[in-house]
Amino acid sequence: SSSPTPPVLAVGAVLHGFKLVRKEYIAEMDADALFFMHERTGAELLSIAIADENKTFGVTFRTPPEDSAGLPHVLEHSVLCGSRKYPVKEPFVELLKGSLQTFLNAFTYPDRTCYPVASCNLQDFYNLVDVYLDAVFHPVAVHDPKVLAQEGWHYEIEDPQQPLVYKGVVFNEMKGVYSDPDAVHHRDMQQALFPGTHYGVDSGGDPRAIPDLTFDRFRAFHGRFYHPSNARFWFYGDDPLPERLALVNQYLRDFTRADPASQVSTVTPFAAPRHVTSRYAADPGEDLSSKALVSVGWVLTHARPTPELNFSLSFLNHLLLGTSASPLYKALVDSGYGSTVLGGGVEDHLQQWSFSVGLKDCRPADRDTIVDVITGVLAHHAAHGFEQGAVEATVNTIEFALREKNKGSFPRGLSYMLSALSEWIYDGDPFQGLRYAESLQHVKNCLARQEPLFQDAIRRYLLENPHRVVVVTEPDATLGPETERAEQDRLGQVKASLSAAEVQGLIDQTKALKAHQETP
Ligand SMILES: [Zn+2]
Structure with a gap:
């Protein structure tokens, strides 16, 4: 016997905590688009029913940065380093070994962070969606400061006589970006066009500002913006609708509605060039x-x-x-x-x-x-x-x-x-x-x-x-050495302010972090 045809959902109906707000045929895609609002949290979900086996899911949060400490970028890296249900260090690396995914990545924009995934295999698709949902809502990173240290920045020192140095995945990545003339020029243009707005700072992180990033700010940024009330979910492909809603609702039902106040600011028009x-x-x-x-x-x-x-x-x-x-x-x-x-x-x-x-x-x-x-x-x-x-x-x-x-x-x-x-x-x-x-x-x-x-x-x-x-x-041939000297001066001042016991504390942390990185 064939499975029964699922009942057609009417506008206003509620399924798995989501209320259908709009339903329209999109001729350009030859598909129905269903727009849902999660009743408890206000999360939005756009669901496309289409005969394409390359199923796609994405969750996007507005993450407007207040400064150039790189919070959105560091968080994008950090949530992928283990979560409540997938506590391994690199769930995606583990998962990818057996996965049939056709796309898996994360993007930090100047005003949003986006986690998309695609797969042609239904069970694989569900696994990937579940790993992403657990990663963004329950990352280990908000409880364990080691993740911010590793992905963002930390002091490295192995011997009390040595100077402190900054290390960190995003810190190093952005040092590379900041030494590329095209990237510098492009960033300076964006910041010059949008002074005083969220586009007037660097969501990727300025290496001079990344060390201002504290664990408290990091955790607060996650709590405010990686919230269902600030989330936009996307489903596309030939997989059934009820499972889409059920899968997301499993994660959203632990939350209550909040106001993340994540609107992106607009620039005051210039009177003159x-x-x-x-x-x-x-x-x-x-x-x-x-x-x-x-x-x-x-x-x-x-x-x-x-x-x-x-x-x-x-x-x-x-x-x-x-x-x-x-x-x-x-x-x-x-x-x-x-x-x-x-x-x-x-x-x-x-x-x-x-x-x-x-x-x-x-x-x-x-x-x-x-x-x-x-x-x-x-x-x-x-x-x-x-x-x-x-x-x-x-x-x-x-x-x-x-x-x-x-x-x-x-x-x-x-x-x-x-x-x-x-x-x-x-x-x-x-x-x-x-x-x-x-x-x-x-x-x-x-x-x-x-x-x-x-x-x-x-x-x-x-x-x-x-x-x-x-x-x-x-x-400017003097800029490199000047930046280097400013960084060393700052690190020198930090070290001078530390007691011998505090320096030893950093040496122990360096050891612990290296051991953590080396264990699989
Ligand atoms: Zn990066």
């Missing part, structure tokens, strides 16, 4: 005369863009920079003022969209000329628009990418999740990011009527937009 100069650590002895990075950036929107504006700006971006033959890209390469084009143009992953572009290996004195090259191209296209053929090619390219949702080995369900989150994460319509046909058609109709969409957008969002920053990041 700004200039910023920053530095990166260069090797002494190298010829540094043309080793600067120069970019111009704009904050494009102060409210969430409408789906139509979203398309106009994406098309415009592709027209300007999409290929090596695109006019802005080509003008920068041909200008001879630098070696490589920097910045992909539109940055559409954050609450407020921005646009930045520039050149690498420049002379700082060419700053204004480089900006003139960029604004010159923009002014030309604001006046004359783009060739019809280029516009058609752009529309076709973007429409194809939307329809395929195919990003190599990246599971399709994960692409859809990221699309849904683009609005959902900011309390917008969770279905909006999954739908595109109507707004795409609207933009195509505008173009067919020869409306000057792109000319208007260039003027309004770029040329006449005062929320603009030009960032010059210059090489």
Whole structure:
């Protein structure tokens, strides 16, 4: 006998603690999307029933950082180091040995942390989801300070005569990031565009600030943001709905509703364009005369863009920079003022969209000329628009990418999740990011009527937009040694303030941590 068809859930019905709030057919996916709210905690869950065996799950928390101590990043590493039900040191390493997963990773954004997983095998999928849920809600890391020490930072010392040094997985990783000129320039641009907001600090962690991270702050950050009331759950694939809800409800029923106050702040619009100069650590002895990075950036929107504006700006971006033959890209390469084009143009992953572009290996004195090259191209296209053929090619390219949702080995369900989150994460319509046909058609109709969409957008969002920053990041052969000395001074002061017994305590901790790392 065949199994009975499950009853169709009506809007308002409750199953496993979740109330069905909305249910809509998404033509673009040929699937039903069900949006649930967990009654007890307010957790949100988006469930897609679709004939795709590559099942995808994700849990995403808004984790806006207050400073550059790297809390979101350190926590992302730390929750994967054992949990209540899976107390082994590296549950995922254990699990992956036998797993059929097609994707498993975690991402720290400037404003959120995301844990996605995908598998084609149902039992394997359930195992992975369970490990992730236990990891984010019940990590060993909030009880055992050794995890923060190992993943974040700690003092290392093996002999009382030695100086203290900082060690830690994220500390070391970010030291690498902070020595990469492109990463420095990109970060400085973001911080210059969004001063005084959550995007004005580094969610990844500044090595100079990571040692400010205390265990109390770490635990409080987890308690506040890794809470069901701040969680967005995603399910996609051919697995049954009731089990999805039951699996998550098992974890949520221990919690009560809270207000994490995790809204992302917005920047005060600039009255006039700004200039910023920053530095990166260069090797002494190298010829540094043309080793600067120069970019111009704009904050494009102060409210969430409408789906139509979203398309106009994406098309415009592709027209300007999409290929090596695109006019802005080509003008920068041909200008001879630098070696490589920097910045992909539109940055559409954050609450407020921005646009930045520039050149690498420049002379700082060419700053204004480089900006003139960029604004010159923009002014030309604001006046004359783009060739019809280029516009058609752009529309076709973007429409194809939307329809395929195919990003190599990246599971399709994960692409859809990221699309849904683009609005959902900011309390917008969770279905909006999954739908595109109507707004795409609207933009195509505008173009067919020869409306000057792109000319208007260039003027309004770029040329006449005062929320603009030009960032010059210059090489500095003294910065490396200067940073090193500041770190050693700080460590020297710490050591001088410690008693012999306290130093011995750190030596014992170093030994214990090394022993812990060496045991499987
Ligand atoms: Zn990392």
